[in-house]
Each structure stands twice: as C-alpha cells, then as structure tokens.
Amino acid sequence: MELNDLEKIWKEKDRNEGSIKINEKILLKRNYDNASSEFEKLLKLSILGRNLALIYFIVSLLMVYLVGNATVIASLGIVGAIGMLLSFIYHFSYTNRLRKLNYYSMPVVDLQKAINEFRVKSVGAGKYDFMVVLLWIATISPMVIQYFFGKNLYTYFELSISNTLILIVVLLVLYAANKQMYKTLYEDKLLKAEADLKEILEFEI
Amino acid sequence: MNLSTRQQFIAIIQTHKRILFKIINSYCKDADDRKDLEQEILINIWKSLKTYDNKYTLSTWIYRVALNVAISHYRKDSKRKAQTQAIDECVIQFEDDNTITTELDQNITLLYAFIDELDRYNKAIMILLLEGNSYKYIGEVLGLTETNVATKINRIKKLLKEKFNNH
Numbered sequence: 001m002e003l004n005d006l007e008k009i010w011k012e013k014d015r016n017e018g019s020i021k022i023n024e025k026i027l028l029k030r031n032y033d034n035a036s037s038e039f040e041k042l043l044k045l046s047i048l049g050r051n052l053a054l055i056y057f058i059v060s061l062l063m064v065y066l067v068g069n070a071t072v073i074a075s076l077g078i079v080g081a082i083g084m085l086l087s088f089i090y091h092f093s094y095t096n097r098l099r100k101l102n103y104y105s106m107p108v109v110d111l112q113k114a115i116n117e118f119r120v121k122s123v124g125a126g127k128y129d130f131m132v133v134l135l136w137i138a139t140i141s142p143m144v145i146q147y148f149f150g151k152n153l154y155t156y157f158e159l160s161i162s163n164t165l166i167l168i169v170v171l172l173v174l175y176a177a178n179k180q181m182y183k184t185l186y187e188d189k190l191l192k193a194e195a196d197l198k199e200i201l202e203f204e205i
Numbered sequence: 206m207n208l209s210t211r212q213q214f215i216a217i218i219q220t221h222k223r224i225l226f227k228i229i230n231s232y233c234k235d236a237d238d239r240k241d242l243e244q245e246i247l248i249n250i251w252k253s254l255k256t257y258d259n260k261y262t263l264s265t266w267i268y269r270v271a272l273n274v275a276i277s278h279y280r281k282d283s284k285r286k287a288q289t290q291a292i293d294e295c296v297i298q299f300e301d302d303n304t305i306t307t308e309l310d311q312n313i314t315l316l317y318a319f320i321d322e323l324d325r326y327n328k329a330i331m332i333l334l335l336e337g338n339s340y341k342y343i344g345e346v347l348g349l350t351e352t353n354v355a356t357k358i359n360r361i362k363k364l365l366k367e368k369f370n371n372h
Binding site: 002003006007009010012020021022024026027028030032033035036037038039045055066083102103104105106107108109110111112115200203204 | 215216218219222223245247249251252253255256258260266268269270272273274276277278280285289295296297298312313315316319324326327329334335336337345347348349353358361362365366
C-alpha cells in the first residue's frame, strides 16, 4: 500500500462522514469562560510560586527591619531574603517568557519546544526551591521569635561539640529529606520533560 | 456570555468538525480520553477566539490549536489522567456507522493503526498530508521548512512500505 492509497481511503471516509454531528445544546450549555486550559493551569501555578517567593522576600525584609538591633538574627534574615529574591528572579525570567507566548497562533514545533523548555526549567528548579524554603524558614523563625516573644534563639544555643553534632545531624537529615522529596516528586517528571524536549529538538532537525 | 460570540464559536466548530474529529481520533484510542481531548480543544478554541489573528486563515488557526492541544495531551501522565473530571457527553459525535462498507471499515482500521504507530509529531504531518495540504502549508502550520517536511514525508513513506510489505 502506498501513501496515495491511504489518501484515497482518508477521502473515501470523508464521504461517509456526513454523519458527524455537532451537539449544539452542549456547546450552548457549557461555560468555557470559567474553564482553564492545561496551559493556563501550568502558567498560573508557576506565577503563583514566583509571586510567593516575592512575598516571602518582602516578609523577610520587614522582619529584618523590625529586629534590626539583633544583628546576628537580622544578618541571617538577610541571607534568607536574598535566597527568596534569587528564586523570584530565576522563576520570573522563564515564566515571563512563557506568558508572552501566543499559545493560539504559534506554529506547533515552536510552541512545543517553548513549553518543554519551560517544563525542564520549572521541574529542575524544584530541587533548589525546596532548599530555599528551608533556608527561609530557618532564618525567619528566629526573627519571629525575637520580635513576638522577645527571646533570642542563639542565646539558648551554646557552642559545644554535642550541640554542633546535633546541628550537623539535623542539616544532614534535612538534606536527605530534600533529596528524597525531589526524587519522589520531581525526578520522573524531569526525566520525562527532558525526553520530550529531546524528541522535539530531534524532530526539528 | 456574548451570544454572537457563542454562535460564531458554534459555526467554527460546525465548519471544522470533520478535521477536529480526525485529530481527536488519531491521538486518542480510549473513549474517555477522546472526550477529555475534545473538551480541552474546545476550551482552547473558545479562549483563543478573542485573540484570533486574521493574518492566518481560520483553518491554519484551528490546525495549530487542535494539534498543539493534542500533542500536549499526549504527554499526559497517569496521575494527571486520574485527576481529570469525567465528561458525560461528546460534542462531536459520529451518529451513523451504517454507511461504512466493511471493506472501507477494514482499510480505515488499517490506516488508523498505521497513524497510531507514528510519534506525535509525525502523526501531525500525516494528518495534514492526508487532508491534501501542500508541503509548504504543512510547514507553515508546524513551523518547519518545506524541505524538512518533504524529508519527513519520505521517511513516513518508507515506513509505510515496510509496514504494508509485511502484510
């Protein structure tokens, strides 16, 4: 069988497709305005994550201002704020690119490439996002406790070998939890996104 | 809801029902999946009506929206699939199968089986080609050069020969 034969079958089938009907009642009834397309859902979720990073950054700055005289706590608060700012800038760069795309008029290959590049970046950033959130919690908590309860967490922490060991163990556990969480939530998605991107890049050649 | 926009939307779906039906059937074998894809395509067509750029023909726009949605839908994982709400009815329905002859039916099954073996991008090329579009137009819809389209069609032809020589 040749391609021409397939075209004939396809066209022959067309003659019998007079019986394809549109259910106008459903089309009139369904409210498509409130429905979100998969593309919109993906974009909204990314923009939400990006904006949350900006809010956390502002909250950190506000707390640094409020506990300004507790120098060590405020300095660590700035580190947490910088982490959130960097996360915001990174997410802003690629979500903005996706937001500017005209999903409806772009050729198929261009759009699929852009979406897959976005997926690789977005899922890849998941690993760092979780670490940044942990850093932010670790730096904002002492500021909140200092401001609302007037207690300096660092005065409770005496520099001893046992305390340092406990701190190291806690950090290692958090690091392992972060790695495991990334593996469970994102690794397969990242591999899939990378494979999809590779597929479209190869198709484009 | 603006009634004239809604009527314009229905008219567009009415005009392009045949191609939409074919794209949906080429990308989804499962009936629930087909309803799901149909719904997603209709949402996208509805939303894009506001931004429709008339420098492209209506059919180019429909092809791009439908194929982009179908290709994205294809990568849907099982988790997302489980989260999708079941849709009760299809908008585009095939009402009467009696007009199909047995021979045509068999050929169509064979044709869809062949299309199904192609990857999602070559599937798009195949649908556009079977619709009688030129290489240049296929390139325009997909964002490929005419030469690239020709190369890919040659590969599909080769694949087709191999496939049907074995039958």
